[in-house]
Amino acid sequence: MFSSRRTASAVTALACLILLPAAQAGVSAAQEASPTGAAATADAGSVYSVPGTDSRSRTEINRTGAQVLSVRDGVATVQATREQARRLRAAGFALEEQQDVAAALDALSGPEAGIAGAADFPPADRGFHNFDEMNAELDKAVQDHRAIAVRSSIGRSYQGRDIPMLKISDNAAQDENEPEVLFNCNQHAREHLTTEMCLHIINRFTDGYATNPAVKSVVDSREIWVVPVTNPDGSVYDVASGQYQGWRKNRQGSGTDTNRNWGYRWGCCGGSSSNPNSDTYRGSAAFSAPESAALARFVDSRVVGGKQQIRAHIDWHTFSELVLWPYGYTYNNTAEGMTQQEYDRFARVGTEMARTNGYTPQQSSDLYITDGSTTDWMWGKHKIFSFTFEMYPSGGGIDGFYPDDEVIGRETARNDAAVDILLREAGV
Known part of the structure; x- marks a missing residue:
């Protein structure tokens, strides 16, 4: 590694x-x-x-x-x-x-980490984008591709940082009657490779629009929403000293795990913690974390004429190289809101995506029980075809959250075919 x-x-x-x-x-x-x-x-x-x-x-x-x-x-x-x-x-x-x-x-x-005023990744990992650099990438995408890229915001973090979002479509400034797909990254602060994944998606579908017919076809027929940093406070904190902190949660008090804070089956099943000091602390109530609440409000807002416009979704995480689908709160394949036919589609498409990137496909609870998770809410409330991807590496300890920046290009492009499959399924 x-x-x-x-x-x-x-x-x-x-x-x-x-x-x-x-x-x-x-x-x-x-x-x-x-x-x-x-x-x-x-x-x-x-x-x-x-x-x-x-x-x-x-x-x-x-x-x-x-x-x-x-x-x-x-x-x-x-x-x-x-x-x-x-x-x-x-x-x-x-x-x-x-x-x-x-x-x-x-x-x-590394030996140069933690120097005064660093406010960035350690010197050897400067290939990763910090929060300001991520924002600059979004601005550049809009400047270079004004017709197909529009920047907006889903809201603000606990500490008041903007949570930016980019929309990509052939007429991005209009709300067209096209299937919508959502990608969000960096819910967990230390999972910085996921921000690079979202930036890769943005660059691929904007820079490639004029020259790649397959990219153009997707952009012309879909509305793609990308949130590169869902937890900006935690992400900034994790590298602000120039030395990695191993931080997972947001920065609200002792921190809330935003991926245990969603309102579907919140705190139901022993898949999150009531202890504020735990890394899986679910918060004082569902959506008590402003970051998860902001993303949920955006998704709710895409119900137009009684119909949810977002058809498919990936919540990007690291690490373990997994493709996960709902439910996480129960070991059962089928449960309220999940028929056998629906489960079979999740398994079929999840397995198809995993064949393209070498990940392991499985129901979320096959790893362990989680409750109050993003993908359970996306499907349980809105019937959005929602997956969690756990990116590179396949195993490891605390080092797994901090791969070398040399792998960014390889490990983000590794998911291109899987992303294309999800975009296809949004039209089914």
Whole structure:
């Protein structure tokens, strides 16, 4: 994963360890404890390997307040504080330590990170766009392609930052009777590769319009909405010191996980936390986070004449290389609002998209239970054909959130065919 510029500093933070068999055991949701996933917290914790897991045991791991970061062949990579790790071991899970999170973040940030006034990615990762650079890219897209690109806003973040959105269509300033598709990125602050994914979509369908007949055909027959940074406060905070913070949530109090704050089955099923210090804290109420509320209001506003105009959607995340579809709140394939025929379409199209990029296709709850998620709300309320993509890499610890900037071009273009399939399905 690491280029040569990172190898020397990172090797000491990453170790491959022989894993012990695990006993499966239940862990009470009442055991939620202190926060994980943020270098700024008192206990950033460690990353552990946990073998022999399935979707139910991974759900139980998350319910302790620890967090499953990735899964490969049943081996879960888990971020946990010392107390959470102790409780997991007491419940019968075998944990083997891989990384100290704070040390790993230091290694990933590099020796020049944290200099005064940095307010940006560490020097070795300046290929990623910070918030100001992302805004400049949107302005450039509009300036270069005024007929097909219009910039707007879905609202403001908790700290008052604008949450920008770009519309791409052949007559972008008009509301035409065409299928609409929504892409949103960077709900979770540390998942910066997703912002690059949204910018790649924007550049592909604007710069390619005049020269690529396939691109032109899509733009002429669809209305494409792109939100490159859904959680601007968290994204800015994660790199503002010039050193990675490992931050996931928004910046409202101790932070809300905006992808557990949506109103469909909010807090229903042990797939989020009521503890404000948890990385999966669902907030005080559904849509208590202004960022999730703003995106939901926009989607609600696209109901025209009683019909939802947005037909398809991808919520981009990192990491694990997965294509996920609803529902996340239940292990059942079918439930209220999801017929077998509808589920079969999700599975068919999700599998087709995964064949193009090498990701693993599965129902969201096959990973672990989540409630109050974006895709569940998109489908559960509006019948929007909604997927979550977990991007590169396929596995890892805290380092998985911070891949080298050299992979940006490859890993965003890797999803072109999948995006095209979703755009096609919006017209079905």
